[in-house]
Amino acid sequence: MSSVWNQARRAARMNPSIIREILKVTEKPGILSMAGGLPSSDTFPVEELKAACDRVLSENAKEALQYAASEGFAPLREWVAARSAELGMQVAPEQVLITSGSQQGLDLVGKILCDAGAPVAVETPTYLGALQAFTPYEPIFTSLASDAQGVDPAALARLPHDAPGTRFAYLLPNYQNPTGRVMPLERRQAAVAAAQQAGVPIVEDNPYGDLWFDEPPLPSLSSLWPEGSIYLGSFSKVLTPGFRLGYVIAPSELYPKLLQAKQAADLHTPGFNQRVVYEVVRNGFLDQHIPKIRARYKANRDAMAEGLKQHLPEGCEWQTPQGGMFFWIRLPEGLNVMDLLPKAVDAGIAFVPGAAFYAHSPDPRTMRLSFVTLTPAQISEGVAILGRVLREAIDNGAEITP
Amino acid sequence: MSSVWNQARRAARMNPSIIREILKVTEKPGILSMAGGLPSSDTFPVEELKAACDRVLSENAKEALQYAASEGFAPLREWVAARSAELGMQVAPEQVLITSGSQQGLDLVGKILCDAGAPVAVETPTYLGALQAFTPYEPIFTSLASDAQGVDPAALARLPHDAPGTRFAYLLPNYQNPTGRVMPLERRQAAVAAAQQAGVPIVEDNPYGDLWFDEPPLPSLSSLWPEGSIYLGSFSKVLTPGFRLGYVIAPSELYPKLLQAKQAADLHTPGFNQRVVYEVVRNGFLDQHIPKIRARYKANRDAMAEGLKQHLPEGCEWQTPQGGMFFWIRLPEGLNVMDLLPKAVDAGIAFVPGAAFYAHSPDPRTMRLSFVTLTPAQISEGVAILGRVLREAIDNGAEITP
Structure with a gap:
């Protein structure tokens, strides 16, 4: 019967998220999962949120439970604007749009900037969720050459030739998902200069910037080119993802259109959630809370760095991330991560094949390991198992897909 | 300087919402506003929500604050599926997608069903928010002839001729926003039969169905044609809009694509909010709560019906709504509601011009009056002022725009 x-x-x-499908396969009891991109639930400030819920519903229930402004809760917008100064940005509260997670920021950006067939430039590899958010607006993705310091400025400079009419370059300068890499200051400056020269604006996504281990954050790309940049931020990694709170900071020129897109998409982000989070953050709570998350994640990072050094066979390549949540591993020639995954799951561990994160030409030898959901002891155990699975695959060379 | x-x-x-712009003008202290589409904040179950927040954060904080499934919280999906039986529907939990308000349901439907230039049929007039949600996907709207009983089945039957390739008809059978009208059973049956015959599926929006005053709800359109209908529901009018919780019930055929659109749009609706609302509704709370809302709104409706009869000049037309939140008034020939609005605001009242609710050929003589945010006494006062403003406009006939 044909469909109506x-x-x-x-x-x-x-398409369905490949990661989501993989997570289903890997969700077995007892498995040591380094696959998910979830923050550690031990970092959620439950008591503070509980007290804030109570306060909001005791003092401002009618306002918090009613329809609210599409722009977001004004005091929270002011807080975001003020805090962005830490990244060298000068932001007016009127430039801040509160979104339902920064994923919604990506969707709204796609909605107002992408046309069918118009190019959008992304890093190689890049955040899968952004590819998913932009795809319904039918852009043509251009994969920008990238290295351990992020996007190659020369690739940005070549955009007018390689992909004329590129609507924007989507860049993640801090502890990028999936690679964990950070853009050094010189690279930021060179990339922004190249983008300016090429006339290609920047969409900067910074969900992990607060999770630095060694050096505090560098100036944002947006601080270097305010009128040519949209900045996306999130409360998911520093408070809780379950409240779905993010924000977009946009040039005044674009703000009205973003706001219309927001209004059409869901009227507004829950006012209750915005007020609760504002209650939690208003008096400097994050300044004591984020260092605790950093200390925890740094210890985990160290455990994974040590384990990888100890257990991974020769020929594997990785960099130790200076922040964020992920290691990015490249296996020796001849290994294929997708083929290894079932063996790894049988052996009791899980990870995400890196192939999911490429707009073009996935590298089948890459994998992403999260170090934030397991304990240091579990990480050591998991990485030891990974080492055994890899050695076995190398030893049984005959089974390896070339 | 040209923009990058x-x-x-x-x-x-x-475009910005016309209503939103009007609400800005009418938001003056002391004004008796019948303009907004907000439920009465006196109906929000604050204590129940407070207890539920506390329970969720005491018993399931880690799950409630973590990333969650894009489909929604499973027990809430089961609750929605079971409850839809009241409208004659047979729904599996797997057909339920929890959304960030039913506005997001409209956005997701537009995303997966609308193409540039493909027709979408709407009632005359129709819900403005739906026009806003669908518009970014560039459909061509077809305004279906409609009367006091809702859409004209003959207009649906003519769609293959008038607008070949129509993707869906968007219909609001219960106490429609803005007209307050309800589709009688025979009209529902005739409309669905005509849509089936025309091969045009239905998107049914039912935010107000629980707010009936005289007769319990009739079977939904979706119950008459399950495989050809998408149903949108909401917790905004029966619990709180500030939690932004709605849902889509879709045929299995469409569900995977809707889910992908949801995931791309905001990953998932806040898990915390879903669990709190589930805690509130799981043990039958709505069965005692909704009758209280109905009793309150019915008293308000009666006050407005009485006031309109007493104060509106001859030649004004309206029907007394059997549920929902709105009266829809049509003024005598020669009056223009947009011209009257500033005078009304000066006199201390506000309403929404009906023109905003038409996809084509707005009727400048229509206005929408909400009866749920004021008290009965305020309603009487407000309608008396409206009567004076109208009489004055009629008496000063020379000032009236023809």
Whole structure:
């Protein structure tokens, strides 16, 4: 029987998240999972949130439970604007749009900037969720050459030739998901200069910037080119992802259109959630809370760095991340991560194949390991198992897909 | 200086909400506003929500504050599926997608079903927020002839001729925003039969169905044609809009694509909010709570019905709504509601011009009056002022725009 439904052309481009499908396979009891991109639930400030819920519902229930402004809760917008000064930005509260997680920021940016067939430039590799958010708006992705310091400025400079009419370059300067890499200051300056020269604006995504271990954050790309940048931030990694609170900081020129897109998408982000989070952050709570998350994640990072050094066979390549949540491993020639995953799951561990994070030409030898959901002891155990699985695959060379 | 930003073609179609702009003008202290579409904040179950927040954060904090499934919280999906039986529907939990308000349901439906230039049929008039949600996906709207019983089935039957390739008809059978009208059973049956015959599926929006005053709800359109209907529901009018919780019930055929659109849009609706609302509704709370809202709104409706009869000049037309939140008034020939609004605001009242709710050919003689945010005494006073403003306009006929 034929269907009465005709789907949009864009629907054919949309696909289920590969990671999501992989996580289903790897969700077995007892497995040591380094696959998920979840923050550690031990870092959620439960008591503070509970007290704040109570306060909001005791003091401002009617306002918190009613429809609210699409722009977001004004005091929270002011807080975001003020805090962005830490990254060298000068932001007016009127430039801040509160979103339902920074994923929604990506969706709204796609909605107002992407046209079918118009290029959008992304890092190699890049955040999978951004590819998913932009894809329904049918851009043509351009994969920018990138190295351990992030995007190659020369690739940005070549955009007018390689991909004329590029709507924006989507960049993640801090502890990028999936690679964990950070852009040094000189690279930031060179990249922004190249983008300016090329006339390609920047969409900067910074969910992990607060999770630095060694050096405090560098100036944001947006601080170097305010009128040519949109900045996306999130409360998911420093408070809780379960409240779905993020924000977009946009040039005044773009703000009204972003706001209309927000209004059409869900009217506004829950006012209750915004008020509760504002209650928690208003008096400097994050200044004592984030250092605790950093200390915890840094110890985990150290455990994984040590384990990898000890257990991974020769020929594996990685950099130790200076912040964030992920190691990015490249296996020796001849190994294929997708083929290894079932063996790893059988052996009791899980990770995410890096192939999911490429707009083009996935590198089948890459994998992403999260170090924030397991304990240091579990990380050591998990990485030891990974080492055994890899050695076995190398030893049974015959089984390896070339 | 030319801008570095190139906006999407669809962005040019997007506009700020006219209602929003009007509400700004009418938000003066002391004004008796019948303009907003807000539920009465006196109906929000503050103590129940407070207890539920506390329970969720005491018993399931880590799960409630972590990333969660894009489909929604499983027990809440089961609750929604079971409750839909009241409207004659047979729904599996797997068909339920929890959304960030039903506005997001409209956005996701537009995303997977609308193509640039493909027709979408709407009632005359229709819900403004739906026009806003669909517009970024660049459909061509077809305004279906409608009367006091809702959409004209003959107009649906003519769609293959009038607008071939129509993707869906967007219908609001219960106490429609803005007209307050309800579709009688025979009209529902005739409309669904006509849509089936025309091969045009239905998107049914039912935010007000629980707010009936005289007769319990009729079977939903979706119950009459499950495989050809998407159903949108909401917790905004029966619990709180500030939690932004709605849901889509979709045929299995469409569910995976809707889910992908949801994931791309904001990953998931806040898990905390879903668990809190589930805690509140799980043991039958709504069965005692909704009758209280109905009794309150019915008294208000009666006050407005009485006031309108007493104060409105001859030639004004309206029907007394059997549920929901709105009266819809049509003024005598020669009056223009937009011209009257500033005078009304000066006189101390506000309403929404009906023109905002038309996809085509707005009727400048229509206005929407909400009866749920004021008290009965304020309603009487407000309607008396409206009567004076109208009489004055009629008496000063020379000032009236023809």
